[in-house]
Amino acid sequence: MLRFVLRRLAILLGALFVSSIIIFLALQIAPGDPVTTLSGGRSLPPEALENAREQYHLDEGPLPRYWHWLTGLIHGDLGDSIVLDRSVATAIGERLPVTFELVFFAGFLIAVGGIGLGLIAGLRRGLVDHTIVLGTAVAAAIPSFLAAVVLLSVFSVQLGWLPALGAGSGVVGRFEHLTLPAVALALAGLAVVARVTRVSVREESEKEHVETALARGMPNRTVIRRHVLRNAAIPIATVTGITITSLIALAAVVETAFSLQGLGAALVQAASNKDIALVQGIALVLVAAFLIGNTIVDLLYGHLDPRVTPGARAE
């Protein structure tokens, strides 16, 4: 087990390292002079240009430049945002809470709603099952940005139940403001998790060991708890984990739709403004979060399924 964990952590570090190279290279392959790219095509006074040259070590080769960037990164120095006129680290610190809360909220909805609906549909045949199958097929095909605008239209504009834009203040205000975004972000993933849960519960309950247990006269509840759910838990946990980590990137879309000042929305604005330093900083944070999330899912998977041989690669 320890070897499995260590190996997974080594892969994580390797992936983080390579991601940092890719994100660093993004600036290097941009057409034209890096200073022009950094300034987003704006004309800057000569001393600002000189500053930027010095700060980004543009007179040196790519390798020392990467080294400077990486060491700065480890010290928490991600450079300065030209548009926001403050350090990238500060900007990220301001934007992080909203994104974190949104992803956490949506992840909670997916875990509870998706697995719950999937269990109900998987364990009961008939009308309930058919309704959930149909409903999740529809929900899985609604892109988050569309869900966002439709929810805005129905619950904010038509019914006026929930606030439309912004992140709100205070615990209750924040909760009210994040409810619609979290639902929009969770909807498609929730449907996918429900469908996978339903299929794995259904498949497991049709296996011979379950029929044998029932034939031996074990009570239905016990069989479901000990034989069906235990085995079905593995694919369910995996797909739930993967779905929730994928929200990290998708949050950008929902944040933009609801005018939330989160990391993703800031990334999109920075990309439109060609604020490269900010784009690199946020991309790095999001990729790191995504990688760490996936590592946690993998470790949980190894914990849930003792058959996962430590160190072996999944085929």
Next chain:
Amino acid sequence: MSTVDVLVRGRSRRRSRLSAGRIAAGVAIAVVAFFVLLAIFGPLLAPHDPTATDLTYSFVGPVAGHPLGFDEQGRDLLSELLAGARPSLIGPTGVVSISVLLGVTLSVLCAWRGGRTDAGISAGLDILFAFPGILLAVLAAAVFGPSLTAAVPALAIAYTPYVARVLRGAALRERAQEYIAAGEVQGQSAWVMCTRHLIPNLAPLIVAQATLLFAYAFVDLAAISFLGLGVQPPHSDWGTMVAAGKSGVLQGYPAETLSAGVCIFVLVVAVNFLGERIAARRERR
């Protein structure tokens, strides 16, 4: 419920579901064909100039000659919708073509060469998994400027590991088959064995993957356009229409967002259904 009972019920249910499934598949194919025709002829069918604005018609509802009414800028909604079909569908087609081409090449290379080539390519693909498609597309937009030509290759690269991972497993199983060894013994070149025998045998899986991928790419590209990093004004696709319609939604005029949203939703449902059906049919075989 006895075992016999279960078997009988299972069988009869399966049969009735099959015929219902066939009808649904027919509908799905018709829907996809309709959208493909829209993408080809839509811009020609548009009754009005889709980019012509007239603020006096802002948010005016359906009138004669304008069956869907107007958007905020006073553009004819039906014309905008028809003209938007082409950019909406060309993008995902490009993504699927590139990532399937890359995925097939890499997976066959992995299966054929094995050893270090396989290990190297697999490690590279594992790292690419770390980049969600939308994130890579936003990065590309930041570096190359927002456009479909930046977003499509970025998404294609992000999707390649998903295609390659599935195909690699299948290609490895195929590689171990006896007919491959027989061909090699007869002195067939690797190129001939791969292009004439191995890849054709993977074709059903490739088609299933490509279909499901199309739905994902379509949604992601619409999302990128929604963010303003895809198709640029004055042109619009359905993603930009959902975004442009947001201010209308807030003022109580959801027509633009709804009409583009319905197009996106219907196409995704149809393509997803077909993809899952093709994949399920392949598994049964």
